[in-house]
Amino acid sequence: MNNLGGYEEEFRRLFADESQTRLLRLSTDLLRLEEAGNDAELVASIFRDAHSIKGAAGMVGLDAVARVAHVMEDLLEGLRNGERMASPELVDGLLVAVDALRSLIPAMLQGEALDDEAAVVEAGVRALVDVPGRHGTPSAVAPADVPPPGSEPEPASADREAAPRRRADAAAETIRVPVTRLDELVRLVGESAAAHLRMGRMLADVLDVDPATLGEFRELSHVLNELQEKTMRARMVPVATITDNLHRAVRDVARSCGKDVHWEVRGEDTELDRSMLEQLADPLLHLVRNAVDHGIEPPEEREAAGKPRQATVRLHAMQLGSEVIIAVSDDGGGIDVDRVREQAARRGDDVTGVSDEDALYLTFRSGLSTAGFISDVSGRGVGLDVVRTSVDAARGRIEVLSTPGRGTEFRIVVPITLAVLPCLLLEAGGHRYAVPMHSVLVAQEVDDDALVHAEGRPTMWVGSQAVVVSDLGRVLGAERDAAGPVVVLSAVTRRHAFRVGALLGQRDVVVKGLGRLLPRLDVLAGAGVEPDGSVLLVLDAPGVIDRARKLRDRPGTTTAAAAAGGRDRPAPGPRGAILVVDDALTVRELQRSILERAGYRVRTADDGVDALARLAEEPVDLVLTDIEMPRLDGFGLTEAIRGHASLATTPVVILTSRATAEDRRRGLDSGADGYIVKSAFDEAALLNAVERLLGRAP
């Protein structure tokens, strides 16, 4: 093809990397463009990226991609010379094209023939030429500031975009290092520290020299400590690396539900371990989408309440000691605690005497939602229980504050790094374990007199909370410790006390994973190597607490069986009964097969009237209904169910091809519990929604 000599492969690989970097920057810049208007420098940067992609794509033979970039370039030319203004529609269209290229280019480089798909993207961008520009006041920057077409854009001197630009320049002084290499460094530094400790023991045991009296030994300790800290730093990345994605999510969700939302980030320079940040990316995305979709009221409602039309969703990151706090807050309507209580009560929870504050934490339980309503945007069958699970996995905790009418704030608190954890060392069931300090609430001697008994279980008071005490050795499948101190562990919103054999002290543990060969063991976070070379297991508080609760809930389970079985799978026994209501046979049968495969008993009805007749024969655990049906539609059916004495508490999920806000409101008004849009319909979303409403807590 082109004059690439024998380096064709190399060029394609380079293009793969480079195009991703450029496309990523393009989507960030496009988002900023929407806010900043036709900022000369920004437009120039966008233009440059499109131009470079065009050139490079042509070189490696991806002509179809080059054509897309070419049309983008034409369009951007209009922005550059001031003929057209950046409108949300224009940015929408360009973002779609950028997203498409991000997935098309790698696939095409792998040899997939996707020229037709690229042509579709090209046509999409071409269609944008006819999109009208933004109405009303043009952007802050007068067209005169825009360099004439053809001239190279000059670097801006001191406009408001200068600061982020400088950050980009600073980034230019960095090099890319594979994460595996950094991990290896961290491992080796850990090894050196362990070897150093062994050496100290040898000096004492063999030569009878106290290492603390040796200047050289102390010097080595000092240098090793510093080395360890600096190496850890090398793995840290600023929170800013994930905020662009969040910004995009806020924008997309806001546009799709017709809300006006301002996105704000503070403390984006706060650094934390790369793998930790990766684990938090999804829960944060969920919280942010949740804030826009559920937290923020529609503009009219805000105005009526005397609030500005434009709402604010803010991410604020900060470091506090060895922990990082990332808060996602909105100035929306707050969480409706009464509704949360109502939902919990419907699931059969006892909510009498649950304070407003405690009720907020109920939202983290499977099956409950802050909106009381599964919508297609942030819903998709994922609730805050999923956020909880991810934060658990990151060994963090989550706090929620909400004021009616004023807004909601979720705070995720995680350790800066998982690689070195300050740990409490203890003995249980004859084995030594480490427990990360951040999950230890209390560790103390407890007299038997201080324990109260309830439902046959020892319980102790921690502040104003009664916490059940389990035997740690037995929970871990070993011997029971008849007497000994008690350690109270906390994980996200749960607390549990454990009787242990002995407390052995505190130490920083370099935590390693247990490798990919072993199945995941929920009670373990990893393991460290002791100075004497033996392996020290690090317990995972959330996993240990869950196991203790599960054992407690199954009296009569022998610990031996529990120890041998590992983590239990959910029993595949019969689940609930579901009534599927739809006038289209194919839809009905599709849903029936999905639900039956998941273990539900399924009955069907053709329309609302038929459904009510079926319900009169025998009640079900959940109704899944279409909206548009002859005789009685989905709204009518929902209202009839809610108005019926014995059926009123049956959860109803509406499944429809309609997606307007008006429909959703009607669904909510009629008393439905969930709303799934057919365009967003997939098997997992359906099952998730159903499982949440039937309260199948994991």
Add this chain to the structure above:
Amino acid sequence: MNALLLPVDREWYAIESSWVREVAAAPLLVPLPTAPATVLGVFNLRGEIVPVFDVGRLLGVGQSPDHPFVVVVDSGLGLAALAAHAVPELADLGEQLGAADVPGGVARFACDRRVAVLLAVDEVLAPARIGGGRA
């Protein structure tokens, strides 16, 4: 074929030499709570934490009574150790006697009046054989 013979209870299993990293004696095993029975525990091999497996249980032919030696293999998913109840021996596998019946077994070989079953290490250490955890 050059192989390492692994004594497991009264039987012999063979592992092709290319899989084997080293043989370690009397590793200090730490049992893992809630792990499946095929996992005897983990030990520290020069700073790396290596899981030790009970070959008898992996193959479903019973359990090893004792494990004074382990054979460290590179499984492709990281290092793993297979427990042996006596010193493993290096040997040349002789005549092939037929296909093996145990899952993960390749074939039976004659070896010095003994019968050794050659193992495909990656198959023996497949997640389904190890068990436990979630799918």
